[in-house]
Amino acid sequence: MIPALPRAVWDELRATAGDFIVNTRGWDWALVQPRHRARPSVSDVTSPCPTKRDVYLRKVAGVRAENRAMSRGKEVHEAFMAPFKGEERDYEDPLLRRVYEEGKLRKAEAEAEGIPVSVEPEIPGSPIGLSSVLRPDFLVGFIPVEVVYGNGLERKKLAVTGYALALESWTGHPVDAAVVISVTEKRTYWNLVRIHEGLRKKFLEMRDEVANMLAEGDDPGPADECPSTCPFREVCGR
Template sequence: MGVIHTCPTLYFFTFEEVARLAEYVSRMPRHVSEELRGWRWSEPPLLHTSAVYLSFSDVSYGVCPTGRDVYLRRVARVKSQVLPPEVEVGYVVHAAYSAAVASAKMLALAGVATGQDFIDSMRARFEEFIHGLYASQRWGLTREEVFKTAWPVWDHASVIFGGALERGRAKRLSGDSLAAYVAPFHVEYPVEGYRLGLTQGYVDALLPPAVPVEIKVGAAAHWHRVELAAYALALEATLHTPVDFGVLVYVQPEPFHYYYAVVPIGDSLRLEFAEARDRKARLVESGVDPGAPEKCSKQCPYYHYCEVAGAGRLGGAAVLPQRRLRLGEKGREGGGGAASGGLHSGGGAGGGSERQGPGQGG
């Protein structure tokens, strides 16, 4: 288990925070078996032998114990029409986070003079952001609810990055150096998954040198760690550098606060990923509906479909004709899947990091 921390700043990852985190993990014990490094993807146990390529969230998402969500998305091609509010809230948090970081980098590059000017400019940009966000989708949430969820994230980013900009100015930094000092990380970093049997994903943030960060809304769950391991393995396979730790940031929108866990990506999480990947790939290959568990979470993106609309909890024989599976399905997550409506599903109910519709449930 990772260590749980509450932290006033480790969410927006200024230069000082990244350095502090690096020092912290340098003291943590680590052991990863060589055969479980991502760069050993071409040999068991990481070897992917199926023709089915799943998304990062398909593999790790743990809200449906039977994996019926994967069946509905990948085989039956069901698009979840009515999303739980938690999924939408998660999406808003992610969207606000990404846009706030991007705005902060732009303002730092543009040469904003003072921390206060920076904060004022960030706040001025919020209106445009929230208008675009609300216009981008049909929401179950009201405009006010979207606003109330996004604003604390945005405003907090303004203050944290504004302080960093002030410190960077004091060090006589400017241009790209200043932007790198204010926000020395990437959001929605693309992660190639094909070597490990996955489609392309997008980790919420990547800190230097190679620390994946996932942002989740709501309660902590074990599958968040498995998802982090999937990103770590895929990064290792691509970058050929060890990724021994990741960070999970848990955001509670109301009242707004957050905490984080530093997660060692050890052997057991790596093996859990490989087992889940193989099991869910077999499920899709079989084309058979695994049926519903005894009890379904209301946070599942398919809750309305399975439980409320009475679309069947039976499982067993496939209800729909099996579709031809595309080999090596790639592209943006959810492409061809159930819910490619454009939302990046949020952490709470859906968690997840693929740029996809919230119904993806990742």
């Protein structure tokens, strides 16, 4: 069993290994080379706004915004990460307490197995056209692991794809799987993500779209449908 991942995830990982063909690898310069001078972060590429206007507002127009949904997401994230960073917490909030205890359990299992889990490791992003340093939440072996609260699973599938490509470019080692831990009010789900060709192409397409927007400084305009949790709703008149 890979420490810090539940047994069911590891079983699924083994059962589906080699089920798909990958052509686009992070080490293949011809396929992953940057196409625009701007270097977006993984968060920029995978931001929640359908037109990426949130990235434009933050990075080009310099607008700052935060709302309760964002700060709650950060609290949940920190509660899960705390045990891995050696931080003791005493939460009264039931959700934060539950998530903190889950993190503690995974940390204890990782230590019992003796395989270190890297917490927020630094990975070079420039070789694949991203910001110079990338920081996934965890690396368990060569498996990137991200934590998200609420409805961010699809975005996080793209985010772990970006980390997988960056790891491949850095190490020359194929990274075919990742995990997204999605936390809801009721329970925590461990989602195994196969980094298949479709996800790789989609990530690179989005990277190019966002890099082009940042390089040109063009406002992409508001989206037709906006997530209710977007902190820029007032700015965009939504």
